[in-house]
Amino acid sequence: MDKIKVLKIVxxxxxxxxxxxxxxxxxxxxxxxxxxxxxxxxxxxxxxEDIKTADNPEKENAKTDDxxxxxxxxxxxxxxxxxxxxxxxxxxxxxxxxxEITITPAVPDIIVTPITPDNxxxxxxxxxxxxxxxxxxxxxxxxxxxTTTPVVPPDSVEITVTPVIPEVTNVPxxxxxxxxxxxxxxxxxxxxxxSENGGILYRSPHGNGKLVCIDPGHQTKGNYKEEPVAPGSSxxxxxxxxxxxxxxTKLPEYKLNLTVSxxxxxxxxxxxxxxxxxxxxxxxxITNIERAMVANNNNADVFIRVHANSDDRxxxxxxxxxxxxxxxxxxxGIYNECYLLSQCVLNCMENSTGSTGGIIWKTDTMSGINWSxxxxxxxxxxxxxxxxxxxxxxxxxxxxxxxxxxxxGIDDFFVKKQ
Numbered sequence: 001m002d003k004i005k006v007l008k009i010v011x012x013x014x015x016x017x018x019x020x021x022x023x024x025x026x027x028x029x030x031x032x033x034x035x036x037x038x039x040x041x042x043x044x045x046x047x048x049e050d051i052k053t054a055d056n057p058e059k060e061n062a063k064t065d066d067x068x069x070x071x072x073x074x075x076x077x078x079x080x081x082x083x084x085x086x087x088x089x090x091x092x093x094x095x096x097x098x099x100e101i102t103i104t105p106a107v108p109d110i111i112v113t114p115i116t117p118d119n120x121x122x123x124x125x126x127x128x129x130x131x132x133x134x135x136x137x138x139x140x141x142x143x144x145x146x147t148t149t150p151v152v153p154p155d156s157v158e159i160t161v162t163p164v165i166p167e168v169t170n171v172p173x174x175x176x177x178x179x180x181x182x183x184x185x186x187x188x189x190x191x192x193x194x195s196e197n198g199g200i201l202y203r204s205p206h207g208n209g210k211l212v213c214i215d216p217g218h219q220t221k222g223n224y225k226e227e228p229v230a231p232g233s234s235x236x237x238x239x240x241x242x243x244x245x246x247x248x249t250k251l252p253e254y255k256l257n258l259t260v261s262x263x264x265x266x267x268x269x270x271x272x273x274x275x276x277x278x279x280x281x282x283x284x285x286i287t288n289i290e291r292a293m294v295a296n297n298n299n300a301d302v303f304i305r306v307h308a309n310s311d312d313r314x315x316x317x318x319x320x321x322x323x324x325x326x327x328x329x330x331x332x333g334i335y336n337e338c339y340l341l342s343q344c345v346l347n348c349m350e351n352s353t354g355s356t357g358g359i360i361w362k363t364d365t366m367s368g369i370n371w372s373x374x375x376x377x378x379x380x381x382x383x384x385x386x387x388x389x390x391x392x393x394x395x396x397x398x399x400x401x402x403x404x405x406x407x408x409g410i411d412d413f414f415v416k417k418q
Contacts, residue, residue: 214304
């Protein structure tokens, strides 16, 4: 906009300069024309006088003498330096030897539009300098003879500026809601957003009003600084470990846990559950307390912590779920729901996979359980220390069975809870 204003000002000044130059040219032309006419009239008068003198020389001489005496009384003769009689408008001012005159009119702050005079005597006569290098400044007539029109810039041009907004992908501004997209949207295309309460939130297009928090256990690098095992407890344990790895596949547990958890997220979304994930990548640093807080702060209906197991004996196998004890004072208000959730998930997973020998382990040593304020269970999908079970856990088909069993167990929990 500043550039436009500057252009407007330059245009106005240029127009003012042009008008002034034309005015000066018109005035000079008018004066020259008047002088020529005066000279012609003078020559004509002289010829007529010559003719009269030739006819009556004596009479004309007498008249001339009388006239000279009269002029001496009315107009005394001026000094030799006075070349022009006062008040004689027909006399041409002395012009310089060189006819080239540089005329640079001063640029006024206003546009001067002269009124065409009815009387030719009102024409302005510019001052002609004796030196050709002098700058001629036109004489401005009296205020009554001109009309001053202030310079008015042209109307402002309204310019609509459309800012260029860079395209940002994969960063939705708000969670997906049931009405946002068609209900037949592929579940894999549902994008999560960072929840203001922690975690990554996904909204199901078939919302049933329930929210499940999924915690893929462990992470790339463990954080072995200590944290309280329970609220107000003096007992501490490492904040989070990196987990175990497959004896046959060498697959790290934290990768297996995330792979299965992401599949569980999609399965639950397809069943109408909203899901909040504690993590969706491996390279994070989230303590067990912080993971529980994601479930608490988002008011999750259940909290599923996905893990894989390990044992010194390679023959140990089977699915295991973990629940607090009935005497756990930190989660006493949700103990029954925690146990019911652990039981439903275990049973359904065994039905789905065909695995047997699974148990519910009751313990109060798990930070992620003790800090939870919502029904929670830890799911140990199998033993990575068992060669056969380790290979099963990495099999995509077996993973689908594990996922179906966990989702069925969550469904069963809400049915039996009612």
